[in-house]
Amino acid sequence: MTRTLVVAALIAMASSAQADEPLAQWNFNSVPSDGSTSTGTTMPVIGSGTAALVGGTTATFASGDASGGSSDPSSGDDSGWNVTTFAAQGSGDKSRGVQFNVSTAGYRDIVVTWDQRHSNTAARDVLFQYTTDGSTWIDAGSFAASAGDAWFNGRTVDLSTVAAVEDNAEFGFRVVATFAPGTMSYAASNPSSTYGTTGTWRFDMVTVSAMPIPEPGTYALMAAGLLAVGFFARRRVG
Numbered sequence: 573m574t575r576t577l578v579v580a581a582l583i584a585m586a587s588s589a590q591a592d593e594p595l596a597q598w599n600f601n602s603v604p605s606d607g608s609t610s611t612g613t614t615m616p617v618i619g620s621g622t623a624a625l626v627g628g629t630t631a632t633f634a635s636g637d638a639s640g641g642s643s644d645p646s647s648g649d650d651s652g653w654n655v656t657t658f659a660a661q662g663s664g665d666k667s668r669g670v671q672f673n674v675s676t677a678g679y680r681d682i683v684v685t686w687d688q689r690h691s692n693t694a695a696r697d698v699l700f701q702y703t704t705d706g707s708t709w710i711d712a713g714s715f716a717a718s719a720g721d722a723w724f725n726g727r728t729v730d731l732s733t734v735a736a737v738e739d740n741a742e743f744g745f746r747v748v749a750t751f752a753p754g755t756m757s758y759a760a761s762n763p764s765s766t767y768g769t770t771g772t773w774r775f776d777m778v779t780v781s782a783m784p785i786p787e788p789g790t791y792a793l794m795a796a797g798l799l800a801v802g803f804f805a806r807r808r809v810g
């Protein structure tokens with residue numbers, strides 16, 4: 573085997589040992605299942621973390637299957653977190669929505685995905701913010717609904733190039749309503765509707781994916797492997 577092939581094999585081994593995995597996930601479905609979409613939980617179904625309302629929003633649980641549905645494979649007792657009581661028109665830009673806190677200690681390559689239903693009168697424009705210290709919020713992604721009464725599944729913010737969110741017990745993110753770009757007012761999700769504070773955003777399958785940071789021993793093994801490859805390559809040449 574050539575040195576290049578051995579190095580490639582070692583890298584492949586290292587990569588396959590660190591597949592991206594869900595560090596935390598919320599599906600908002602009752603545990604145990606109770607046959608009612610108007611009941612659910614804000615406890616994560618995978619991993620640990622907290623879900624909270626931000627800025628004065630309120631929430632109930634409602635169907636994750638209706639209006640086309642989220643990507644939650646559950647059906648029947650499939651709930652979403654139904655958030656309302658948004659800011660009055662022209663006020664509270666970036667102030668109301670939801671917040672999730674998940675420690676990324678021991679993990680890197682953080683990617684956040686979620687499904688989100690917009691009601692007709694809910695804010696069209698969505699801002700994703702993250703924190704690395706629990707108090708300062710950094711804008712990192714924006715989304716706009718193209719319709720109302722519709723789910724937008726798989727919204728994704730890839731933070732894998734942001735070193736500060738890795739291995740950080742203070743990591744958290746928010747999804748908040750924001751003014752239409754270049755204006756001082758909210759646009760409605762349905763272009764034929766008027767923005768209203770009682771519009772709803774419904775969340776499902778909120779997921780933080782990450783890769784485990786290799787233990788120091790893994791690096792040592794890889795280094796030893798690479799050294800051995802170099803040693804044998806040199807012996808062959810010599």
Ligand SMILES: [Ca+2]
Pocket residue numbers: 601602605606607608609610611612649651
């Ligand atoms: Ca339920």
Ligand SMILES: [Ca+2]
Pocket residue numbers: 599600601636642644646650651652776777
């Ligand atoms: Ca669900």
